Amino acid sequence: MAKRVIYIHGFNSSQKSYKAVRFGELMANYDVDYCVPNLNHEPLQAIIELEQLLTPDTVLLGSSLGGFFATYLSQRYQIPAVVINPAVAPYNLLQSLLGPNYNPYQDYHYDLNNSHIEALKLLAVDKLAHPELLYLLQQTGDEVLNFQHAVKYYSQCKQLIEFGGDHSYVEFERTFASIVDFLKIT
Template sequence: MVKRVIYIHGFNSSEKSYKAVRFGELMANYDVDYCVPRLNHEPLQAILQLEHLLTPDTALLGSSLGGFYATYLSQRYNLRAAVINPAVAPFNLLAPLIGRNYNPYQDYHYELNTSHINALKALYVPKLTSPELLYLLQQTGDEVLNYQHAINYFSQCKQLVEFGGDHSFVGFERTVNSIVEFLKLPKIN
């Protein structure tokens, strides 16, 4: 039985993202420990932060780069995960951003370099070994990521694909019941 849910935010985001906060509000009806860590921009540090929070009864919810991390952790530790407009190969997307960056949600400057890109490549799962543990929520209007990459990569997984929308996943609240059901979250008695 799931006792902890970890929300994994995306690149240049924070624990205060709309989906993280809104899902947390809805978790008040469930008997789970809900965690939303503020992740380091360095991929290996972010994974270590997340691994430190994992228990065998953890489920994951990740958005964008957080979906990439959730996929890696799901397959490595045999955990259920829902991924929202996930980055499939973020090393390709972030390579052009090498250099000085600013995270406005965490209010700090940092340097993105080739070691970060290489770390993301090392975390890539080329073939999903347990696709039944993953639930893809994808909108075709995602202006940041190519939605077809996710649909193809997660082809053997449960999928909810909606026409239109955007990278933020418009109407996220409509999907919460299906996420809760997939993650098998226990309601408070």
């Protein structure tokens, strides 16, 4: 039974993301500690921050880059996780964003550099050792990430593939019951 639910936001996002807030509203009906940390832009620092929040009864929910982090944590610590339109290889996608960046949700400027890309490569899970711990929620209309990469990578995991939608995961609320069921939130 889950007692701590950690929502992991995506790249240049925050605890104020729509899905984080909406899922938090649902979690108010459950006896759980719902956490949504504002993550550092440095991948290894973000992982350290997340690892410090883990308890033996933690479950994870991650979106986009947060899905990448949730996959890493799930497989390393054998924690159930739901990944929403996850980044499978963010080190490839973020190459085009090297240089000055601004996170409008956390209101700070930073430089994305090759050390961030290399750190993401270190966190990549080549083969899922515990696919039963992961649940993929994927919409084919994702305009940021190629949905086929996620469908293939998570092929041994439980999956909900929806045609259409976009990177934000349109009508995310419809998935609440299946997320709660998979993560065994009571």
